[in-house]
Amino acid sequence: MVWTAILTLPYAIGSPPDYKIGPLPGLFFTLAGLIHALIFYGNAYLLYPKLFNRRYWGLYLISVLFLLVGSFQLKHALLIQWFPEVNPDFTTNKFIYPPSIGIFVASLIYRKIIDRIHREKIRKEQRAIQLDSELKLLRSQINPHFLFNVLTNLIALARKKSNKLEPSILRLSDLMHYMLYESQQDKVLLTQEVDYLNSYIALQQLRFGDDVRMDIALPQVNETKNLRIDPMLLVPFVENAFKHGTGWINEPTIRIHLTVQDEMLRFNVSNKYDRSLDTNKDKHSGIGLTNVQTRLDLLYKSQYQLKIIEKDNLFTVNLVLKLT
Structure with missing residues (x-):
């Protein structure tokens, strides 16, 4: 032109x-x-x-x-x-004479601009590959960590010879299907992630029954529209609440509230917590929360706010996340 x-x-x-x-x-x-x-x-x-x-x-x-x-x-x-x-x-x-020199200088500037654009494109592609590798690594860490905790729950039911063991295994089957197939996608529908949370909470309810007071409020399908989220992003907070908010805790209580409004997700998880009585804390504790915060940094950057508060024997997680 x-x-x-x-x-x-x-x-x-x-x-x-x-x-x-x-x-x-x-x-x-x-x-x-x-x-x-x-x-x-x-x-x-x-x-x-x-x-x-x-x-x-x-x-x-x-x-x-x-x-x-x-x-x-x-x-x-x-x-x-x-x-x-x-x-x-x-x-x-x-x-x-002057036009030839001017065109030569213009070609130098053009070449340098093209090279800079090319280097930037390569850098972005390499960064995208690196981010993809990091995310895959983080997801691979979540699955065995999560599975280990669920199997621990099933062992507890087996020792009690509970009739809840069979429905718990069926629930675990649903969870494994999601982990193996749906979680490999870059993004999943928020409804799928909510269904996953429901299955996980139901599994815990089978295990604890009335021993743990649960205050659960998750959105209905019509509230989530066609919003998408990174898979397995919310469950580590819930998993952490059940792992450290039960056991020797007096009158254990777990609160899980998730709301969605104007593409803004608000997720609140809280549980009673006593550090001196936490028999589940070991050198691997906190893997899930650290993992999910790293994923949030990689995927959502300035589009999220995460506050983790430990006060008055109450451990609270507040996540605000902009969805698309």
Whole structure:
């Protein structure tokens, strides 16, 4: 588009029959434009990429000099042979020498801009690959961590010879299906994540029955619309509440509230907590919460707020997340 404008410029601003610009006919400017295009693309796509380095620096300078001097000679020869009526003088020389140098400088700037864009594209692609690898690693860490805790729950039911063991295994089957298939997607429907939370909470209710007071409020399908979320993002908070909010805790209480309004998710999880009585705390404790915070940083950056508060024997997690 730019070169079309340059080549046809004399015919846009000149007057017939020669469409002159100053003393020179329009045809000369068109032919000179073709020479300038050769300088521009020859340097930008041939000389600069192949020779502009420490090894071939001298050869690059010689090639550029040859390219420019050759353009001077060619334009001068065109002027003498094709347009003998034009007398070469200082005015005509202004249209022979400076444009070649200016086009060469423009090609250098263009090449540097193209290289910068290319480097930035590669950097972004590498960063995307790195982020994808990090996310896959984080998800792979969540699954065995989560599964370990659920199996611990099932062992407790088996020891009690509880009739809740079979429905618990069925619930676990639903959870495993989600973990193995749905969680491999980049994003899942929020309804799927909520269903997963419901299954996990139901599994815990089968285990604890009335021993743990649960205050659960999760949104209905019509409230979540077609909003999407990173899979397995919310359950570590719930898992943490059941792991550290039960056991020897006096009158254990777990509160799980999730609301969605105007694409803004608000998730609140709280549980009674006594550090001195927490028999579930070990060197692996906190993996889930650390993991999910890292994922939030990678995926949502400034689109989330996470507050974790431990006060008055109450452990509370508040997550505000902008969904799309």
